[in-house]
Amino acid sequence: MIDYKDYLNNYKSLIILLISIIILNIIIFNEANFKSSFFIFTVIYTTISGIISLYYYEKTKNIEQTVFLIIILFGLLCVFLSPINSVSDEGEHFMRSEITSHGDFFPKYITQNNKNGFMSIDSLAHMPMDKTFLETDSWNSQPINTTPHLVNSAFEQNPFYVYLAQAIGINLAKLLNLNQISMLWAGRLFNLLLYASFTFIAIKKTPILKVPMAVVATFPLAIVQAASFSSDSFIFSFSFIVIAYLLYMYKAKEGSLTKKEIGIFTILVIILGFSKVTLGGFALLILIVPKSNFKNPKDKYLGFLSIFIILITLIIWAKFYAVGSISHSWRASLFTQKNVNANNQIKYLLSDINGLITFLKIGNQIPVQINALSKLYTNYDNFPLFNIIYALFFIVFSIFYQLEDKIKRNTRIITAFTLLIIIFGTYLVQYLTWAPVGAKDLIESGVVPRYFLPVFVLIPFIINYKNSKIKNSEILIITCIVIFLCSMFTFMAGIIY
Incomplete structure (x- = not known):
């Protein structure tokens, strides 16, 4: 009562x-x-x-x-009402999910009739773009056409496990002989369920930062991505699990941690890094775990080994698999047109002072990213008033919401350094792989807010005012x-x- x-x-x-x-x-x-x-x-x-x-x-x-x-509740609205293929690259994610649905975890790049691509099905080859289900009845009502059809792109560089949930939805639609729009909705629905479930596990697991994690997890952009075919559903929610496990180690009882926890954290970060290599930077957070939390205090130093293993593993993954796979898509011709070349870009950065100046202006990207907070769909307008109000809300929340624990200065510094590494690394990777050689503005790197969404959870950990008096404000936060x-x-x- x-x-x-x-x-x-x-x-x-x-x-x-x-x-x-x-x-x-x-x-x-x-x-x-x-x-x-x-x-x-x-x-x-x-x-x-x-x-x-x-x-x-x-x-x-x-x-x-x-x-x-x-x-x-809010994700279901997006599942059914988001325009078809309107979320960034949803069509390509859909194709990779369909390929995964018949057990092809490592898509084969083939040549057929002098055309290169991946073998999917006819239904996806003729999928509309940026149209609501009210505008695409001719496609919606058609039965799923499983006739093999070559598609030019399928996110070959992404690990298969980020598409398993969507693939289950697709297979269910095929099994029940549903129509094409139902296949889209089923895949989106299962991806949403994955996101909600992983987020639930993460918030339940973490001993602190439950409310900041809740705020980030329910950001409109996150829910729209989760209710699509995007791999961001996995990336966001699994990032929350990585952060939750790290915070569990951070708040563990003295003398309770062993090598096992370090091993589990290492594996979790590698799994996340395969799906978004720059998020491998979360490995650095193991340094905030107090030495006294380990049964053998010397195990603390295994954290450095963990960081090294994660770094080497992700470099090998990127160099010998992910980077080369990116060219197996529509991006190859675009890169030629735009003069995008990672090797030449590195030479430019090493030989021209203007490259350094470009990155020294990274702070200019803050208003750019704020202005894109409500850019939920690629070809639809954003909501400028929302961008301003939400940015102010999150700053005030991060500073004044009373955390469950007093955060030491060294912990704040390490966490801040980790976030800066991830942010800078994201811009660097995008600059090398997306911007034209010699680009003078980081906006040409194509970086968008969703790339940083998981790290927002830790911002209160860094800037929270330790003497904040605002208590029991959860209902106000939920209302916001x-x-x-x-x-x-x-x-x-x-x-x-």
Whole structure:
């Protein structure tokens, strides 16, 4: 039974939610929006989902269960209403998932009739792009056509396990003889379930930073990616698991850790690094684990061996598999047109001071990344007001939310250094493999906010104000999460439908 104080808090949260939705609708009001039945549906659906989420947290006070519920409720909206092949590279992820669905974990790059590519099925070869299911009935209603068909790209460089969930959905659709749109929805749904499940496990496992992890996991961009065929669903959620395991080691009892925990952490980071090599930088975080937490204090120094093993493994993976595989796609011709060449780019950086100057201006990318926070779909507009408000919210939250533990200065420094390595490494890798040789602006590297999303979890770990007095603010944070999701998805419904 909820006491008066709890009831009042719940009441306030719902009032804040409803007022925010009313203000949002005034801001984005136009006649076309309010004539759209799907816009009205989205307003009603997100409002009800928000109320359910807030009520559930008030009843249970369980953050991981509430986050799982939020991801599923709002993710389902994206599963069915996100335009086909509108999330970045979703079509190519779809093709790799389909190839994985018949057990081909390492796609074969072949030549057929003087054309190069990978063998998938006819249904995907004729898939529409940036169209809603209302605009593609001729494709939607057709039965799945499994006739072999050569496709030019299939993310050969990615490990197969980031597509297993989507492949299960595809196989289920094939088994039930569903139509083509159902195959798309099934793959998206299983990817969403993977994301929600891994996130639940991570938040449950971590002894601290549960709320920061919840905030990042429910960011609209993360949920849209999770509810598509994108491999980011695995990358984001598995990153949370890596961080959770590291924090478990960090907060372990004195004398309780052994070589086994170091081995498990090493394997987890390698698995993550194969899917996003720059996130291998998380290996450095093992240095924040106190020596006293190990049964044998000397085992602490095995952390350096762990970092070395991870580094060497990922370098070998990138050099002998991933980098070469990138050219087995539409990117090869684009790179030729744009004069993209990693070797020549390295020579430029080593011989021209302008290359160093370009990277010294990396701070100029902050407003660029903030302006892209609401860029959920490749060819649709973003929501500038959302970008500003969310950035301010996250900064205030990171500084003033009261963490469960006082963070030592050395721990903050190591964590900050790790995040800088990951951020700089991401720009460097993209600059080498995507920007034209001699590019003077890092914006040409094609870096987008989702590349950094997992590291946002650790920002409060670095900049949190140790004397913050804000306590028991979880319900306020959950309310903010729901408001941002309602506002973002309502805006997108308005411009898409």
